[in-house]
Amino acid sequence: xxxxxxxxxxxxxxxxxxxxxxxxxxxxxxxxxxxxxxxxxxxxxxxxxxxxxxxxxxxxxxxxxxxxxxxxxxxxxxxxxxxxxxxxxxxxxxxxxxxxxxxxxxxxxxxxxxxxxxxxxxxxxxxxxxxxxxxxxxxxxxxxxxxxxxxxxxxxxxxxxxxxxxxxxxxxxxxxxxxxxxxxxxxxxxxxxxxxxxxxxxxxxxxxxxxxxxxxxxxxxxxxxxxxxxxxxxxxxxxxxxxxxxxxxxxxxxxxxxxxxxxxxxxxxxxxxxxxxxxxxxxxxxxxxxxxxxxxxxxxxxxxxxxxxxxxxxxxxxxxxxxxxxxxxxxxxxxxxxxxxxxxxxxxxxxxxxxxxxxxxxxxxxxxxxxxxxxxxxxxxxxxxxxxxxxxxxxxxxxxxxxxxxxxxxxxxxxxxxxxxxxxxxxxxxxxxxxxxxxxxxxxxxxxxxxxxxxxxxxxxxxxxxxxxxxxx
Amino acid sequence: xxxxxxxxxxxxxxxxxxxxxxxxxxxxxxxxxxxxxxxxxxxxxxxxxxxxxxxxxxxxxxxxxxxxxxxxxxxxxxxxxxxxxxxxxxxxxxxxxxxxxxxxxxxxx
Numbered sequence: 374x375x376x377x378x379x380x381x382x383x384x385x386x387x388x389x390x391x392x393x394x395x396x397x398x399x400x401x402x403x404x405x406x407x408x409x410x411x412x413x414x415x416x417x418x419x420x421x422x423x424x425x426x427x428x429x430x431x432x433x434x435x436x437x438x439x440x441x442x443x444x445x446x447x448x449x450x451x452x453x454x455x456x457x458x459x460x461x462x463x464x465x466x467x468x469x470x471x472x473x474x475x476x477x478x479x480x481x482x483x484x485x486x487x488x489x490x491x492x493x494x495x496x497x498x499x500x501x502x503x504x505x506x507x508x509x510x511x512x513x514x515x516x517x518x519x520x521x522x523x524x525x526x527x528x529x530x531x532x533x534x535x536x537x538x539x540x541x542x543x544x545x546x547x548x549x550x551x552x553x554x555x556x557x558x559x560x561x562x563x564x565x566x567x568x569x570x571x572x573x574x575x576x577x578x579x580x581x582x583x584x585x586x587x588x589x590x591x592x593x594x595x596x597x598x599x600x601x602x603x604x605x606x607x608x609x610x611x612x613x614x615x616x617x618x619x620x621x622x623x624x625x626x627x628x629x630x631x632x633x634x635x636x637x638x639x640x641x642x643x644x645x646x647x648x649x650x651x652x653x654x655x656x657x658x659x660x661x662x663x664x665x666x667x668x669x670x671x672x673x674x675x676x677x678x679x680x681x682x683x684x685x686x687x688x689x690x691x692x693x694x695x696x697x698x699x700x701x702x703x704x705x706x707x708x709x710x711x712x713x714x715x716x717x718x719x720x721x722x723x724x725x726x727x728x729x730x731x732x733x734x735x736x737x738x739x740x741x742x743x744x745x746x747x748x749x750x751x752x753x754x755x756x757x758x759x760x761x762x763x764x765x766x767x768x769x770x771x772x773x774x775x776x777x778x779x780x781x782x783x784x785x786x787x788x789x790x791x792x793x794x795x796x797x798x799x800x801x802x803x804x805x806x807x808x809x810x811x812x813x814x815x816x817x818x819x820x821x822x823x824x825x826x827x828x829x830x831x832x833x834x835x836x837x838x839x840x841x842x843x844x845x846x
Numbered sequence: 847x848x849x850x851x852x853x854x855x856x857x858x859x860x861x862x863x864x865x866x867x868x869x870x871x872x873x874x875x876x877x878x879x880x881x882x883x884x885x886x887x888x889x890x891x892x893x894x895x896x897x898x899x900x901x902x903x904x905x906x907x908x909x910x911x912x913x914x915x916x917x918x919x920x921x922x923x924x925x926x927x928x929x930x931x932x933x934x935x936x937x938x939x940x941x942x943x944x945x946x947x948x949x950x951x952x953x954x955x
Contacts (some may be wrong), residue, residue: 408862415862443876708865
């Protein structure tokens with residue numbers, strides 16, 4: 374096994390700095406002073422000594438702390454200053470829609486990036502994000518990048534789930550805005566969002582349209598979840614069955630999907646005889662656009678950055694290092710938002726990858742997989758070992774947050790992951806042919822429907838096995 | 847603990863310096879940015895401009911339905927623009943009562 378590189382260790386130290394800062398909650402200025410001190414020490418100690426290496430480690434540790442402490446500070450104009458219980462003031466809010474609208478059972482939700490707020494005759498500039506609630510079947514059509522004006526009341530987020538409140542805090546959503554009247558929200562202008570993200574969302578809508586046109590409703594829902602991260606059309610009982618069997622990760626866009634998309638793009642470009650360097654250079658922006666199309670969740674950002682690092686390594690003809698690419702992805706995500714360290718998605722995403730990378734070679738040498746003579750059996754055992762490695766690494770986190778333990782997970786993953794791979798490939802082919810040779814799309818849609826039916830039946834069967842999922846209060 | 851080459855040390859020092867400057871500047875911007883507050887005699891921010899609003903925007907005003915919104919736009923096209931809010935009384939369907947109801951939501955610019 375390759376030894377972890379220094380950059381990986383320094384990233385772990387940076388993460389430790391964030392964690393310690395969350396425990397001790399010191400002022401930002403203290404971390405800044407320590408960082409400056411160890412930076413000066415690092416510059417002065419030119420010779421490589423144990424002391425200089427310690428200075429570097431402590432510099433990175435306090436840098437992590439400084440980033441975390443800074444992330445907790447809100448600007449004077451932050452919207453949270455107007456949010457408190459029993460606030461009966463009427464506000465006018467002007468802002469830009471920051472995410473595509475989400476339809477829930479009781480409301481339609483917009484996440485708005487605030488720009489101005491007015492109460493009475495006082496108008497102030499404003500920052501931060503707020504969740505605006507509309508009626509569920511509101512006929513007003515809002516999209517990402519629309520500048521809106523609304524009148525209503527500000528309230529803290531109300532939820533019985535502490536995990537959900539924690540999640541909103543990580544996303545920097547300060548509170549909820551209830552409209553004064555259901556019709557008192559108006560669009561002032563559009564196209565105020567990031568143009569690249571707007572293009573990605575347009576592609577996403579077209580892709581969704583193509584999937585729904587050809588696939589049956591259940592398989593369209595599953596394919597949309599696997600390819601685009603849209604889970605709202607998956608029936609609740611199927612989602613819960615997959616959660617209990619530990620296979621719900623296939624319904625979440627993650628590195629698995631990014632890898633398949635990168636593979637498909639690469640193969641397609643190779644088929645049309647594009648040169649190697651051009652192929653790699655073209656694959657990179659396509660990966661980034663796919664990341665934006667799927668909502669840029671933490672697992673997808675992690676996989677995209679790791680994918681870009683690997684592509685860059687191939688471009689300059691150097692061997693890619695998985696620990697370095699993982700460390701770079703973690704640093705990128707945590708430097709933009711250190712609170713992500715406490716997000717379940719971040720923890721599961723990185724722990725699963727690292728546990729596979731670390732444990733799989735050890736398990737492989739432990740059971741001496743090379744001695745298995747039958748190749749298909751050897752392939753199955755390898756798959757089981759990968760699943761087992763990820764399961765061992767993530768079992769503790771899943772138990773801590775969800776109080777469940779699924780012994781069926783390694784077996785379920787062995788059966789379901791290859792099926793999910795086929796569904797993702799068929800779904801990608803369906804989308805491709807829907808836009809190019811539409812006459813072939815129904816064939817791929819029919820295959821996708823069959824595979825999804827097998828997936829659903831298998832999931833429901835596995836979760837009914839005795840001891841499949843153990844729940845603890 | 848870790849062995850760093852001379853080049854690695856230089857890169858880490860440079861990146862740490864840039865990161866420290868960046869987070870320091872961000873801290874200063876957050877803590878010293880001024881809260882710009884202006885006093886508006888009326889809630890100008892919130893009002894809809896009768897001379898530029900499209901049909902969808904007009905429909906969001908309580909009291910204006912589809913027919914009235916179309917009539918407002920037709921009047922605006924015919925007369926180029928509104929000079930006064932009270933001109934709405936010239937449009938069929940706009941009574942004094944309706945005008946006083948929607949006056950607080952509209953403006954002329």
